[in-house]
Amino acid sequence: DADVTQTPRNRITKTGKRIMLECSQTKGHDRMYWYRQDPGLGLQLIYYSFDVKDINKGEISDGYSVSRQAQAKFSLSLESAIPNQTALYFCATSGWGPAGYNEQFFGPGTRLTVL
Amino acid sequence: GENVEQHPSTLSVQEGDSAVIKCTYSDSASNYFPWYKQELGKRPQLIIDIRSNVGEKKDQRIAVTLNKTAKHFSLHITETQPEDSAVYFCAASRDNAGNMLTFGGGTRLMVKP
Secondary structure, eight states: OTTEEEEOSEEEEOTTOOEEEEEEEOSOOSEEEEEEEOTTSOEEEEEEEEETTEEEEOTTOTTOEEEEEETTEEEEEESSOOGGGOEEEEEEEEEEOTTSSEEEEEOOOEEEEEO | OOOEEEEOSEEEEETTSOEEEEEEESOTTOOEEEEEEEOTTSOOEEEEEEETTOSEEEETTEEEEEETTTTEEEEEEOSOOGGGOEEEEEEEBSSSSSSSOEEOOOEEEEEEO
16 A cells, blocks of 8 residues: 555665664554564564554564654664564554445555575 | 464465365354455555355455354355455454454465466
């Protein structure tokens, strides 16, 4: 969905570096999420935020932190990247969709490689 | 917490055949079950969903069935076409909406022309 954007789309970095992945949305949704996708493991929730003052850990939050700068912006940081954090990262929002009920919308993803 | 298992992990069918993907969930309080399709290199997109107050829902060539007693739900694709080739994810949530989703591991569907 073009209303959820992520930057960068691809990033290669080295072990120990600090990395920030950014997500912006124009949907006006309060709820935002960060997921990690590894082959065969589906989508695993890293962190989620139900409004600007609400931040919650997901199932795999170790090694990650987040910042909700505004309703429209939710950033994911890797304080000291390690190779097993190499994955595809998705940001998502949830709220009312065109079908007339609540659903999740995903950004295009960020492919992160840690050498 | 919720645990969602999805089978098979890969599925290959001939064009025109049907495809069935099955998921089981552990939390009996779950009441919303969406299915997402992820084409190669693209983002997951919602294709169909079902809530616990119905047993089946159809949308053209795709349908989803839910058995709350057995805690499983399935995606059915009829008359498959090459453009159906993708990874499909099931998910479950207990808030009757698309908020806190727990995803299955995904099924790679390949439709051979």
